[in-house]
Amino acid sequence: MINKIADSVAQALSGVKDGATVLIGGFGTAGIPNELIDGLIAQGARDLTVVNNNAGNGDVGLAALLATGRVRKIICSFPRQVDSHVFDGLYRSGKLELELVPQGNLAERLRAAGAGIGAFFCPTAYGTELAAGKETREINGKHYVLEYPIHGDVALIKAEQGDRWGNLNYRMSARNFGPVMAMAARHTVATVHDIVELGQLDPENIVTPGIFVSQIVRVERVATQAGGIKKTA
Template sequence: MINKIADSVAQALAGVKDGATVLIGGFGTAGIPGELIDGLIAQGAKDLTVVNNNAGNADHGLAALLKAGRVRKIICSFPRQVDSYVFDELYRSGKLELELVPQGNLAERLRAAGAGIGAFFCPTAYGTELAAGKETREINGKHYVLEYPIHGDVALIKAEKGDRWGNLTYRMSARNFGPVMATAAKTTIATVHEIAELGTLDPEAIVTPGIHVTHVVRIDRVATQAGGIKKSA
């Protein structure tokens, strides 16, 4: 019987190794799998390459992983924000390597990995420093840059509902990078707020089929109240 539901975050993350490339879903704080990131810090894997849309906010979530000294390199589109002081300090002190990737390219490089595409030509970044050292080509009068897929050892994503086969649905913008990251990684771990009975998820609503998911972990929904107090919902 196929059952991808893990008993705990720690169980789901047990196989993450030092030096892994970890794809982490989320757009800023929307859809960030905070419980999985906290679990990865506790698990202890180090020398990681992390792929995310940004480089963390304040000192929690992804920023906490950076602060713990577990990340060697980050691949992202928006490394600097008003509260990206953890990244700023590590990068300026030479303790963290950065690969800056335009957001559309980031999504497409992840999608290409999941689709089995070896490389693709994209017009974004042509003639800029981001194209330095890369192959370029003129096609039908337009200039393009050769880009390669981003493959992950592990993808950590946040979904809304899942079943024991690993089928996932998402909540609004929390969907963002999760689906393409799930296809681009060897192992995909997803948190959900609800475990659905097999067969009850509308097939038309399933965004990530279970074939791309390794572990599903149910977590309580946490609501932020006035004054920053949190409670389980």
Template sequence: MIDKIVPTAAAALADVRDGATVMIGGFGTAGQPNELIDALIDTGARELVIVNNNAGNGDTGLAKLLSLKRVRKIICSFPRQADSHHFDALYRSGAIELELVPQGNLAERIRAAGAGIGGFFTPTGYGTALAEGKETREINGRMYVLESPIHADFALIKAERGDRWGNLTYRMTARNFGPVMAMAAKTTVATVHEVVELGSLDPEAVVTPGVFVQRVVPVERVATSAGGFKRAA
């Protein structure tokens, strides 16, 4: 019987090793799998390569991972914002490597890895420092840059509902990078707020099929100070 449910985030990430490439879903704090990031921190793994849209917010989640100096390199599209002070300090001191990737290119490079595409040409970045050292080509009178896929050892994503086969649905903007990251990693670990019986998910509503997911971790919603629930958004 196929059952991908893992009881704890710690158990789901117990095999992460030093130097692993880890994709982390989220657009800022929207859809960021904080429980999985905390478990990643607890593994003690170092020299990580992190792929994320941002470079951490405040002092929790990805920002906390960065502050502990566990990350050797980050590949992202938006590293600088008002509360990304941990990344800023690390970068200015030369303690972390940055690969800056335009957001559309980042999403497509991840998608290309999942789709088995060896590379693609895009006009984005041509004529800038981001294209230095990369092959360029003129196509139909326009210049393009060759971009390579981004593969990962692990993808940590946040979903809304899932079943024991790993089929996933998302809530609103929490979806962002999760689906393409799930396709691009050797091992995808997803948190869900609700585990449902097989057949309960409308096949038309399943965004990430279970074939791309290896581990599903049930997590409770985080209560807010107002006594409600802080839903994934």
């Protein structure tokens, strides 16, 4: 019987190894799998390469992971925000390597990994510093840059609902990079707020099929209310 439900975050992340490339879903603060990031911090893997659209906000989530000093390199589109002081400090002191990737390229490089595409030509970044050292080609009078897929050892994503086969759906913009990261990684762990019985998810609403998901973990929903934050089951 296929059952991809993990008993805990710690169990789901126990196999993450030093040197792993970790794909972390999220767009700014939307769709960030904070429980899985906290679990990765507790798990202790180091020398990591992290792929995310951003490079952390404030002192929690991805920023907290960077602050441990266990991330060697980050691949992202928007590393700097008003509250990206953890990234700024590490990068300026030479303690963190950065690979800057245009946002559309980032999504397509992940999608290419999941689709089995060896490389692709894209016009974005042609003639800029981001194309330095890369192969370029003129096709039908337009210039392109050769880009390669981003494969992950592990993907950590945040979904809304799942079943024991690992089928997932998402809540609005929390979907962002989750589906392509699930496809691009060898091992995908997703948090969900609701675990439903097989057949309860409308097939038309399943965004990530269970074949791309290794384990799911149920976490509490955090609802913001006037006067503070309240956790609800």
